[in-house]
Amino acid sequence: MGMVGGGRDAFIGAVHRLAACMDGHVAVVAGALASTPEKSLASGRDLGLDPSRVYPDWQTMLAAECKLPREQRIDFVSIVTPNFMHFPIAKAFAEAGIHVVCDKPMVLTSAQAKELCAITAAQKVVFGVTYNYSGYPMVKQARDLVRSGELGDIRRVVVEYHQGWLATPLESSGQKQAGWRTDPARSGAGAIGDIGSHAEQLASYITGLELDSICADLSTFLPGRRVDDDAAVMMRFAPRNGVAARGMLIASQIQAGCENDLTIRIGGSKGTLTWSQEDPNFLVLRSDGQPERIFRRGNPYLGNLAKASARVPSGHPEGFIEAFANVYNSIAAAIRAGAGGPQAATEFDFPGVIDGARGVHFIERAIASSQSQNKWTEARFTA
Numbered sequence: 001m002g003m004v005g006g007g008r009d010a011f012i013g014a015v016h017r018l019a020a021c022m023d024g025h026v027a028v029v030a031g032a033l034a035s036t037p038e039k040s041l042a043s044g045r046d047l048g049l050d051p052s053r054v055y056p057d058w059q060t061m062l063a064a065e066c067k068l069p070r071e072q073r074i075d076f077v078s079i080v081t082p083n084f085m086h087f088p089i090a091k092a093f094a095e096a097g098i099h100v101v102c103d104k105p106m107v108l109t110s111a112q113a114k115e116l117c118a119i120t121a122a123q124k125v126v127f128g129v130t131y132n133y134s135g136y137p138m139v140k141q142a143r144d145l146v147r148s149g150e151l152g153d154i155r156r157v158v159v160e161y162h163q164g165w166l167a168t169p170l171e172s173s174g175q176k177q178a179g180w181r182t183d184p185a186r187s188g189a190g191a192i193g194d195i196g197s198h199a200e201q202l203a204s205y206i207t208g209l210e211l212d213s214i215c216a217d218l219s220t221f222l223p224g225r226r227v228d229d230d231a232a233v234m235m236r237f238a239p240r241n242g243v244a245a246r247g248m249l250i251a252s253q254i255q256a257g258c259e260n261d262l263t264i265r266i267g268g269s270k271g272t273l274t275w276s277q278e279d280p281n282f283l284v285l286r287s288d289g290q291p292e293r294i295f296r297r298g299n300p301y302l303g304n305l306a307k308a309s310a311r312v313p314s315g316h317p318e319g320f321i322e323a324f325a326n327v328y329n330s331i332a333a334a335i336r337a338g339a340g341g342p343q344a345a346t347e348f349d350f351p352g353v354i355d356g357a358r359g360v361h362f363i364e365r366a367i368a369s370s371q372s373q374n375k376w377t378e379a380r381f382t383a
């Protein structure tokens, strides 16, 4: 694996490296790790990478790696830069036939997303998007329970992601992650893009429901801030079995004291599921006329996907990095199997380029709805 971004002082790059390498399927061998050549080289030294494969920028990395014999060249690139850089980097590597892992939101516009879908199909590359919450074993169990009909017809989806780290004008203090996230040119959007995209993907992964229309209310609480920092989106889904589910999505970064409080509740005609990211090792199912059931990670009664994505016995907690590693493991399995194209994501159970494109579409439609006087806004997505 080669990495673009994730140098000194970066946040998620280090998590990607831990996750990718956790189970021994992947090794980091190359990188253009930062926005300046000096910092990239210093960051490569920190990681003990071979200096000949620590590059001053991603263009040099791509050119140099392509010149290496196939067996030495990186199999895939992992892109962990601020959002606005994702598109040119992903496009260039995918066009060169190098598999891509890209963090969310995948790109800034639907036009860019469509282009990446087309390149992924034409080049038959594996393209993963690190919507890491769908890597949790109990999220996979939730998906299984919905699919097997345990909940009956889905009627109500409520997904909430509450953070508090932008409750103050942190960007004015020079804090790097807050700086680019609140700059629309570099982030594309605020809370709706940064964490609303995760919430949308989590709901989609578990329920498989398709959005029909949305009604969004995006707000900016901090004076002078240039992106939304709080979002509420009502959702109407396309009917399934004649039932059109309704939903509510909240993505807020200004709720003081909240950390990564992501919770999803899915209510159906027979039962209701609840899962929370800050306590991810169990899943609650409440059914009509029955005592509450609690599914716990690492137990033999779970579905195959939930069982296969856990590492240690029940009672030993697993968390964020293990879930992230599950996404990487599925991507690595697809690459090793010689799979490629957008459909590899479905076959190997990881979030792919179409999920990334759907996420970008959702962000765009939410912004359009919030700005519109005609509140209900068509939000159907076609890949």
Ligand SMILES: NC(=O)c1ccc[n+]([C@@H]2O[C@H](COP(=O)([O-])OP(=O)(O)OC[C@H]3O[C@@H](n4cnc5c(N)ncnc54)[C@H](O)[C@@H]3O)[C@@H](O)[C@H]2O)c1
Residues within 6 Å of the ligand: 004, 005, 006, 007, 008, 009, 010, 011, 012, 013, 032, 033, 034, 035, 036, 057, 058, 080, 081, 082, 083, 085, 103, 104, 105, 130, 131, 132, 176, 177, 180, 194
């Ligand atoms: N999946 C998740 O849970 C999750 C969590 C946090 C961030 N993210 C996403 O990951 C990405 C990075 O976020 P972050 O918080 O780590 O940001 P960050 O600011 O901490 O790190 C960004 C890194 O990219 C580097 N960079 C910038 N321009 C570059 C260039 N041209 N070439 C090479 N490197 C360059 C910076 O030097 C830095 O090392 C964003 O897209 C963000 O949305 C995802």
